[in-house]
Amino acid sequence: xxxxxxxxxxxxxxxxxxxxxxxxxxxxxxxxxxxxxxxxxxxxxxxxxxxxxxxxxxxxxxxxxxxxxxxxxxxxxxxxxxxxxxxxxxxxxxxxxxxxxxxxxxxxxxxxxxxxxxxxxxxxxxxxxxxxxxxxxxxxxxxxxxxxxxxxxxxxxxxxxxxxxxxxxxxxxxxxxxxxxxxxxxxxxxxxxxxxxxxxxxxxxxxxxxxxxxxxxxxxxxxxxxxxxxxxxxxxxxxxxxxxxxxxxxxxxxxxxxxxxxxxxxxxxxxxxxxxxxxxxxxxxxxxxxxxxxxxxxxxxxxxxxxxxxxxxxxxxxxxxxxxxxxxxxxxxxxxxxxxxxxxxxxxxxxxxxxxxxxxxxxxxxxxxxxxxxxxxxxxxxxxxxxxxxxxxxxxxxxxxxxxxxxxxxxxxxxxxxxxxxxxxxxxxxxxxxxxxxxxxxxxxxxxxxxxxxxxxxxxxxxxxxxxxxxxxxxxxxxxxxxxxxxxxxxxxxxxxxxxxxxxxxxxxxxxxxxxxx
Amino acid sequence: xxxxxxxxxxxxxxxxxxxxxxxxxxxxxxxxxxxxxxxxxxxxxxxxxxxxxxxxxxxxxxxxxxxxxxxxxxxxxxxxxxxxxxxxxxxxxxxxxxxxxxxxxxxxxxxxxxxxxxxxxxxxxxxxxxxxxxxxxxxxxxxxxxxxxxxxxxxxxxxxxxxxxxxxxxxxxxxxxxxxxxxxxxxxxxxxxxxxxxxxxxxxxxxxxxxxxxxxxxxxxxxxxxxxxxxxxxxxxxxxxxxxxxxxxxxxxxxxxxxxxxxxxxxxxxxxxxxxxxxxxxxxxxxxxxxxxxxxxxxxxxxxxxxxxxxxxxxxxxxxxxxxxxxxxxxxxxx
Numbered sequence: 001x002x003x004x005x006x007x008x009x010x011x012x013x014x015x016x017x018x019x020x021x022x023x024x025x026x027x028x029x030x031x032x033x034x035x036x037x038x039x040x041x042x043x044x045x046x047x048x049x050x051x052x053x054x055x056x057x058x059x060x061x062x063x064x065x066x067x068x069x070x071x072x073x074x075x076x077x078x079x080x081x082x083x084x085x086x087x088x089x090x091x092x093x094x095x096x097x098x099x100x101x102x103x104x105x106x107x108x109x110x111x112x113x114x115x116x117x118x119x120x121x122x123x124x125x126x127x128x129x130x131x132x133x134x135x136x137x138x139x140x141x142x143x144x145x146x147x148x149x150x151x152x153x154x155x156x157x158x159x160x161x162x163x164x165x166x167x168x169x170x171x172x173x174x175x176x177x178x179x180x181x182x183x184x185x186x187x188x189x190x191x192x193x194x195x196x197x198x199x200x201x202x203x204x205x206x207x208x209x210x211x212x213x214x215x216x217x218x219x220x221x222x223x224x225x226x227x228x229x230x231x232x233x234x235x236x237x238x239x240x241x242x243x244x245x246x247x248x249x250x251x252x253x254x255x256x257x258x259x260x261x262x263x264x265x266x267x268x269x270x271x272x273x274x275x276x277x278x279x280x281x282x283x284x285x286x287x288x289x290x291x292x293x294x295x296x297x298x299x300x301x302x303x304x305x306x307x308x309x310x311x312x313x314x315x316x317x318x319x320x321x322x323x324x325x326x327x328x329x330x331x332x333x334x335x336x337x338x339x340x341x342x343x344x345x346x347x348x349x350x351x352x353x354x355x356x357x358x359x360x361x362x363x364x365x366x367x368x369x370x371x372x373x374x375x376x377x378x379x380x381x382x383x384x385x386x387x388x389x390x391x392x393x394x395x396x397x398x399x400x401x402x403x404x405x406x407x408x409x410x411x412x413x414x415x416x417x418x419x420x421x422x423x424x425x426x427x428x429x430x431x432x433x434x435x436x437x438x439x440x441x442x443x444x445x446x447x448x449x450x451x452x453x454x455x456x457x458x459x460x461x462x463x464x465x466x467x468x469x470x471x472x473x474x475x476x477x478x479x480x481x482x483x484x485x486x487x488x489x490x491x492x493x494x495x496x497x498x499x500x501x502x503x504x505x506x507x508x509x510x511x512x513x514x515x516x517x518x
Numbered sequence: 519x520x521x522x523x524x525x526x527x528x529x530x531x532x533x534x535x536x537x538x539x540x541x542x543x544x545x546x547x548x549x550x551x552x553x554x555x556x557x558x559x560x561x562x563x564x565x566x567x568x569x570x571x572x573x574x575x576x577x578x579x580x581x582x583x584x585x586x587x588x589x590x591x592x593x594x595x596x597x598x599x600x601x602x603x604x605x606x607x608x609x610x611x612x613x614x615x616x617x618x619x620x621x622x623x624x625x626x627x628x629x630x631x632x633x634x635x636x637x638x639x640x641x642x643x644x645x646x647x648x649x650x651x652x653x654x655x656x657x658x659x660x661x662x663x664x665x666x667x668x669x670x671x672x673x674x675x676x677x678x679x680x681x682x683x684x685x686x687x688x689x690x691x692x693x694x695x696x697x698x699x700x701x702x703x704x705x706x707x708x709x710x711x712x713x714x715x716x717x718x719x720x721x722x723x724x725x726x727x728x729x730x731x732x733x734x735x736x737x738x739x740x741x742x743x744x745x746x747x748x749x750x751x752x753x754x755x756x757x758x759x760x761x762x763x764x765x766x767x768x769x770x771x772x773x774x775x776x777x778x779x780x781x782x783x784x785x786x787x788x789x790x791x792x793x794x795x796x797x798x799x800x801x802x803x804x805x806x807x808x809x810x811x812x813x814x815x816x817x818x819x820x821x822x823x824x825x826x827x828x829x830x831x832x833x834x835x836x837x838x839x840x841x842x843x844x845x846x847x848x849x850x851x852x853x
Binding site: 304306326327330331336338343344345346347348349350354358359361362365368369370372412 | 715716717718720721723724727728730731732733734735736737738790794795
């Protein structure tokens with residue numbers, strides 16, 4: 001099937017974003033008639049790479065060779081016209097329109113009078129689907145009424161309706177169930193036989209062994225190696241993905257772990273929080289690891305009352321309680337530093353002072369009047385404590401850098417003197433210096449007896465900061481380790497292994513999740 | 519704030535002071551004030567009757583109720599909402615007030631009941647917006663039709679005359695200053711202080727700035743929106759009484775497009791139509807400026823029909839200036 005010559009070849013691609021080297025001289029190629037898997041942790045550079053291939057970003061250095069010619073895709077449309085189709089994780093279909101209309105969006109067949117030839121469009125759509133062995137889809141049906149699996153098949157048909165020679169699939173199975181995954185695989189194999197080069201991104205290792213011919217691993221923006229899938233093993237791939245030494249970036253101080261503050265039992269809010277039980281103790285930092293979409297953030301949001309639990313029990317300081325709104329959670333001494341600072345953490349047009357006092361307005365007010373002196377004092381204290389670099393407390397937070405914004409969010413919650421601090425990706429997108437300061441702060445808070453629940457996609461961060469490490473997958477808690485007991489490989493294996501059909505009820509022993517190769 | 523200010527002032531500090539003064543002048547309020555002064559100076563030098571006491575009175579007196587209504591409107595817009603039913607609401611409340619006066623109710627009641635009714639009706643609007651989560655523009659559009667239709671049906675479009683002696687609150691002049699002007703100034707100051715120093719005021723800015731972040735900080739969006747509409751209703755009630763008592767008749771047809779004039783005052787006053795920023799001082803200054811422009815057109819012999827166009831130009835200028843400011847801030851933020 002494979003003719004050996006590269007259809008698309010990227011060499012020494014460099015891409016920089018402000019403060020980050022996203023891709024560092026990455027070379028990658030895909031041949032006609034092969035499935036080439038792209039593997040790497042969150043933030044390893046996979047998305048940046050596929051965005052360069054599909055014309056969303058332009059590389060700062062390096063060049064792209066497509067079927068023998070050097071090319072430069074300045075827009076996604078340019079890449080599409082050259083036959084590069086991309087299927088993103090979030091499907092880009094019009095739910096109000098029919099299957100046929102979606103497939104031919106932008107290039108519908110026309111009649112002599114320049115109007116849309118509906119009859120031709122329907123029959124062409126049917127042909128297109130048939131070429132993918134899809135016979136059970138009605139081309140007149142509204143896409144919004146289809147299942148996720150069927151919508152994805154429409155998306156593939158749409159991508160191929162423009163003679164795609166390279167198809168990029170970004171985690172296509174993330175939202176699919178068993179039968180849909182099988183059907184998807186059949187389509188991918190069909191495309192391979194037709195000579196399409198498929199770039200396949202997935203976190204599910206067993207899929208890579210089932211489907212891919214070659215695999216390339218990215219780590220921290222660099223290419224760690226490309227190999228034939230038959231020459232490699234699951235352990236080998238995990239090693240290459242996470243094989244990073246834990247630098248001494250995380251000055252974790254040992255703290256005395258005390259009595260439980262937050263106990264949750266069989267907490268459920270389907271689909272992404274299923275029967276979760278865990279205990280968080282005073283002085284403890286509990287690191288919650290897992291892939292994006294494994295239910296970590298959803299668990300945090302349930303604990304903070306944003307999406308209240310449907311069943312299960314939450315105890316705070318030994319007392320069972322109902323958390324049905326953020327206000328209720330705050331009252332119980334829970335604080336939440338959200339993943340997305342700008343939409344959830346800060347009110348950008350307001351000043352640092354006003355943002356820091358936001359969660360404790362009632363406490364610093366006499367009746368309905370804010371005590372301005374107390375508010376200024378609080379703001380100044382936080383600016384000093386967290387070393388927020390600013391021209392003054394009246395500065396609008398939208399003018400601060402990412403790291404300093406995150407410190408304002410932290411300051412806001414420290415003002416409420418919480419017992420439990422939930423932090424979702426506390427250091428994402430901030431520079432190294434600010435990162436270390438936030439880690440230092442976390443460590444200090446734990447030493448003072450605060451219980452911290454930290455969600456992070458960076459394994460070194462999880463391993464460096466946590467007293468206890470819990471791993472989530474598909475809404476369940478699947479493994480837990482104590483500090484020093486786990487290796488990156490074990491954690492990564494727990495995050496990724498295990499098939500969807502596995503009936504993992506509650507806690508699975510960490511050893512049993514290892515080595516479930518296909 | 520700066521205790522070292524009494525000692526030697528370094529060049530850096532001087533720059534700081536200068537910068538602060540410049541920043542003050544960059545604020546919408548300062549721009550409006552300057553525009554207002556410039557208008558009086560320029561038009562006054564062309565035609566001195568423009569700055570005659572009688573004309574100044576008519577500018578301030580006849581439009582004070584618009585400034586008062588714009589205070590409430592500004593709060594609503596800062597919270598991220600809008601109320602386009604205010605014109606009709608003022609008409610209804612003025613008619614209630616006048617009808618009660620003609621029917622012989624005690625004058626105090628004739629002045630107070632419309633304010634309470636304003637709070638009630640506006641709270642109803644607020645309830646639908648806050649708890650049934652329907653966009654305020656749609657809800658107030660509905661209210662506009664209900665109120666306007668009801669008013670015309672009940673009054674048959676007739677004016678209320680034969681108002682009793684002493685009813686004309688807006689014609690009183692305690693200490694020689696007309697009451698509407700006192701109301702306008704006092705209410706603006708009180709509202710400005712309240713927006714700046716009260717818990718609820720802060721919540722209004724927070725909800726308008728980022729409702730989700732406010733909710734995650736324990737601030738209830740629903741309660742805040744309910745409150746803002748209730749308070750707004752109170753201001754509309756006061757505006758309606760000032761409107762009803764300024765002449766010896768009450769027209770059941772309020773000036774056309776009154777709601778647009780009020781919203782224009784808020785927007786030109788620097789209240790972001792997206793919510794989250796702006797002050798009531800700005801909206802009051804803008805209300806005066808709009809009135810002064812309207813009056814000045816007559817004195818420089820331009821057809822007053824141009825007023826609307828001038829208002830439109832002002833709105834666009836304000837929005838463009840706001841856009842420019844935001845862009846510049848963003849650039850500084852990323853640098």
